[in-house]
Amino acid sequence: MTYHDIVKEIKGGTFRPIYFLMGDEPYFIDSITHLIEKTALPEDQQSFNQTVLYGNDTNMQTIIGEAKRYPMMADRVVIIVKEAQHLIRTIDQLESYVQNVQPSTVLVFAYKYKTLDKRKKLYKLISNGNVLLESKKLYDNQIPDWIAQHLNQKGYKASMKACVLLAESLGTDLSRIDNELKKLELVVPKGGTIDEVAVEENIGISKDYNNFELIKALGEKNFTKAMTIQRHFASNPKDNPLVVTIGLLFGFFVKLMLVHQAKDKSPKGLASLLKVNPFFVKDYQTGALNYNLKKLSRIIGYLRECDKRSKGVGNATTPDSELLRELIFKIIYT
Numbered sequence: 001m002t003y004h005d006i007v008k009e010i011k012g013g014t015f016r017p018i019y020f021l022m023g024d025e026p027y028f029i030d031s032i033t034h035l036i037e038k039t040a041l042p043e044d045q046q047s048f049n050q051t052v053l054y055g056n057d058t059n060m061q062t063i064i065g066e067a068k069r070y071p072m073m074a075d076r077v078v079i080i081v082k083e084a085q086h087l088i089r090t091i092d093q094l095e096s097y098v099q100n101v102q103p104s105t106v107l108v109f110a111y112k113y114k115t116l117d118k119r120k121k122l123y124k125l126i127s128n129g130n131v132l133l134e135s136k137k138l139y140d141n142q143i144p145d146w147i148a149q150h151l152n153q154k155g156y157k158a159s160m161k162a163c164v165l166l167a168e169s170l171g172t173d174l175s176r177i178d179n180e181l182k183k184l185e186l187v188v189p190k191g192g193t194i195d196e197v198a199v200e201e202n203i204g205i206s207k208d209y210n211n212f213e214l215i216k217a218l219g220e221k222n223f224t225k226a227m228t229i230q231r232h233f234a235s236n237p238k239d240n241p242l243v244v245t246i247g248l249l250f251g252f253f254v255k256l257m258l259v260h261q262a263k264d265k266s267p268k269g270l271a272s273l274l275k276v277n278p279f280f281v282k283d284y285q286t287g288a289l290n291y292n293l294k295k296l297s298r299i300i301g302y303l304r305e306c307d308k309r310s311k312g313v314g315n316a317t318t319p320d321s322e323l324l325r326e327l328i329f330k331i332i333y334t
Helices: 003-011 026-039 043-049 060-068 091-099 121-127 140-153 160-170 174-187 196-203 211-219 223-235 242-261 267-274 278-290 293-310 320-333
Strands: 018-023 050-054 077-082 105-112 131-135
Touching (some): 003 131, 018 026, 026 077, 026 105, 026 131, 026 174, 043 050, 050 060, 060 077, 060 091, 060 105, 091 121, 121 131, 140 160, 140 174, 160 174, 160 196, 211 223, 211 242, 211 278, 211 320, 242 267, 242 293, 242 320, 267 278, 293 320
Parallel strands (some): 018 131, 077 105
């Protein structure tokens, strides 16, 4: 089952005997755990029938004992084990319970940053009739689409540029992104569109002066626009660290090299090759027209040199703003 399948089932009032939520992305684990904690039992039944344990303060015998008890004037008992990864050395003791679950119990393990060994018996046992979710980190290029889908499920539309601005500024931390989206949901009417203006006004991310716009300007060889953005970055250095900018520029120019070498240069083919939303393919097509492979090779060298200098290698005095100004000039004119 996918995350969305699990959430839909829970909201529909169907609960499985065991939820084993594991993996490197805590957002999905926390979200499902919280949903079960708030909805599996009415509030007036939770004090007697819902128990929250923590992996570093409990043991498997205690958890199994709690799971085997009967509900008191309620349909079910809910046992939630948070930080369950601390039980990694004894988690196999769960096997006996999985083979003979208490039908009236919902047992949840929030097993963050770890996964069960798929070769072991426990993994196979839990897979049968229960929920076993491996929560994986999303790649950078998946974040804008995730934001759009997340907002759509809450009844909002979102412009692709707004999604890219949020992804670029907030990174891949889904919990942080979710918190910022909640701010936008308070100011944009249900059913409305969250665009780059809403992001700028409520999240504090400039719609005109950001790495996305800088990359676009460089791809178009628009020196004036690129330098305008550089001056904005110089005035707001904490919001626009050079190390982040260099990393994003490196990714862009490497992808331009892939465009030159691609066999299928159709928008669909390039989107698949570059792992980008089709919305942005034209930016890469424009960049490839403006920079041949020989020039791209030089640009990669400029980026590496700038990265070293920004970290103090062969440079003791030049500020980041000047390094970026010099880099922009080299990319476009040398």
